[in-house]
Amino acid sequence: ALKDGFTPFKADNWFWGKAVVYNGNIIAASLDGKVYSFSADSGSKQWEAEAGGAIRGNPALVDNLIIIGTDEGNNTGKVYCFDADTGEQVWDYPAEGGPIPGAVHASIGVNGSVVYVHATNQKVYAIDAEIGQILWTASTGGVE
Numbered sequence: 001a002l003k004d005g006f007t008p009f010k011a012d013n014w015f016w017g018k019a020v021v022y023n024g025n026i027i028a029a030s031l032d033g034k035v036y037s038f039s040a041d042s043g044s045k046q047w048e049a050e051a052g053g054a055i056r057g058n059p060a061l062v063d064n065l066i067i068i069g070t071d072e073g074n075n076t077g078k079v080y081c082f083d084a085d086t087g088e089q090v091w092d093y094p095a096e097g098g099p100i101p102g103a104v105h106a107s108i109g110v111n112g113s114v115v116y117v118h119a120t121n122q123k124v125y126a127i128d129a130e131i132g133q134i135l136w137t138a139s140t141g142g143v144e
Contacts, residue, residue, distance in 0.1 A: 017058040017107060020066070022084045029055035029068050035082055047087030051080045052099075057107035060115050062129040065090060067115045069104025077104035079117050079125070081132055091132030093125070100125070 019028035027037045031054045037046040053070035060067045064084045070077050076099035081090040102121025109116035117125040126135040
């Protein structure tokens with residue numbers, strides 16, 4: 001049953017990843033390439049943010065930052081960071097505009113202020129969540 005006073009909203013595609021809870025809001029990413037924040041009490045949308053492609057995995061929450069990975073098409077992806085309070089984009093990786101040579105389908109891992117992104121190019125990227133700087137990459141298999 002729908003909670004009294006709760007107003008549902010509809011995204012333009014499915015939600016595959018799990019949502020995260022932040023400051024009384026639920027933040028969820030969709031295959032429509034958007035991240036949504038809505039009130040856990042009322043369901044009212046607080047903000048939505050646009051990424052460059054479909055978001056399949058769970059977002060990561062680091063302090064007041066939401067980090068997601070995308071499938072930008074043609075087996076490429078990007079990592080985006082949004083302010084969890086406002087939905088404003090903080091950074092993206094790679095910052096120079098070009099995508100990662102591998103889509104990001106997996107959930108984003110987090111340990112402290114470092115996020116871990118596994119792309120379909122069989123590489124893991126460790127990124128400083130505060131500034132979007134790559135710390136290291138490692139191959140998980142295949143040929144370099």
